[in-house]
Amino acid sequence: MPDTTPTQQDFTIMAIGQAGRLQYEAILLAGSLRLTNPDFAGKLVICEPQPGSLWKTDPRMSADARAALEGLGAEIVPFESQAFGQDYPFGNKIEALAALPEAPFLFLDTDTLITGDLTTLDLDFTRPSASMRREGTWPRIELYGPGYEAIWKSLYNRFGLDFAASLDLSKPDEYWQRYLYFNAGWFFHESPRRFGARFLSYARSIRDDRPVELVLQELNPWLDQVALPLVIHSFDGGRPGPGLAGLDGEVTCHYRTLPLLYARESDRVVEVLEAVAKDQPLRRVLRDYAPVKAMVYQNQGRRARGLFDRADLPHREQVIRNTLKREGLWLR
Template sequence: MQRQAYTVMAIGQAGRLQYEAILLAGSLRLTNPGFAGRLVICEPQPGPLWQTDPRMTAGARAVLEGLGATILPFESRVFGQDYPYGNKIEALAALPDAPFLFLDTDTLITGDLARLEFDFTCPSASMRREGTWPKIELYGPGYGAIWKSLYDRFGLNFATSLDRSQPDEYWRRYLYFNAGWFFHDSPRRFGTRFLTYAKSIRDDPPPELALQELDPWLDQVALPLVIHSFGGGRPGLGLAGLDGAVTCHYRTLPLLYARESDRAVEVLEAVAKDPPLRRVLRDHPPVKAMVLQNQGRRARALFDRANLPHREQVIRNTLKREGLWLR
């Protein structure tokens, strides 16, 4: 199934995301010139839930279309400016109803997508995550009670979601993903359920969530429930290239230089220095400083990729101390 044509989707909007979308599209063209599917950049449209126009500039749109991307508008009816992470949920309704792979816009394609072994009927998502949610309070419920309340809310089998190789009340035992990538065979069905679950959790959280923050974690709270409801789960070895040799979810350019592979740096610099793309990308301060002014190489020299700090916050603090933190 890995050679099946499918849609790669990401979000593009005014500001940082339009530049990241160009890097993503450029990396796809560079590394997968024969890609049989299509790249769709979903763009939120102006409306009452946006205080400013979220659409990309004409220059960014022209570059993306020149790279072969289709720009697809969608309406924000539930989230918008107050919760922009909801874009990835609401944009699914605008996609053609065919197999899709969602990628966060701050992602590079670094290898051959045909190496990935997708079963689009069995959805999954990124395991490159930390134990960011829930935060267990001294007198509050534990991981098990919090997650079970959500599975019970939607009539799902909580027991079958557990990784029993991990100890009870350890966060890795419970199904939890980074929402940086996920896939399914139907964006309509997946998106409808994702939106239903996210709205229910936001508007009427179970009592067990009374002490829990849902912003910005709402999408990552709802996502494992949606995946489990469609019979999916943790990704198998055939998808190891995602967050591996095939894609790189870098989050910010300083973090990319600090911790990602030489291949990721090579792809980034090849795309950003391509003259037609460079003319637009130089307007984005992180690209200008990190790539075009070589500050990324200075950031890279601060870290040993074979012995990185266990916590991302330590890397961020080091970059900030050296004046190299840009987003």
């Protein structure tokens, strides 16, 4: 009998594609997967929101973008927006999970490049995790308001979760890194249906009936990152171990914007970006996207790169952004 045991690569890579910036980023993501992992045994699924009452404009990708993605081996899967839509597009990653095939998945933000070998990742899909490439963006502590512990504990209590088990006790009380908090740029689990249903339930509960400890807190755009650690903890997951260091490392790069990519990412990331963008069939579509046109085809990315020492970057991203803006190199 043939061996039907799943391999480590038999999983779905999921990203969001829609009209505008994301359709071009999806092409770069798909091209980077084909370039660096040509024997990938899983699926690349680009989830596309469909027109409806929650979208003021048609969110679907152009015919040229769809053709480029399908030519790269991506499967385009439609999904309906029933909770978020245009007012909170970050909710796409939550609602799209219901449309995935029921198989282990790795979600990647569309502004991600795959730069290394996916088989080097130690992905235990039964114990979900997410990106730690984050800053202390939420919550924002007000002078006379509740602190980190009170805010996070109120959320764990809301969903009947063990708050104490989520803490990093190596960090002091009321320091933001003590509390489970992720960037939602990547996350994974064995079941998109179960993970997505819980993610949607938690996010809607927080949005529509926030605990009193959250009344001073802004939830847009942070809602997905507020709910995500609760969902991961509820499935017995947690902070990523060393076997996942390749995510946000040698295997993937969540670059956010092309000017930031050129300013701070490795030579390997630039090499992959330019190899994909200069592929002739893809170039015919990507040249319509201003950041690729300027940064790659007109070599402005190299000028941006020359402004920074990657071995001694500013500690705050805002300093990098301000420098790029001053030089007329901030494009998104």
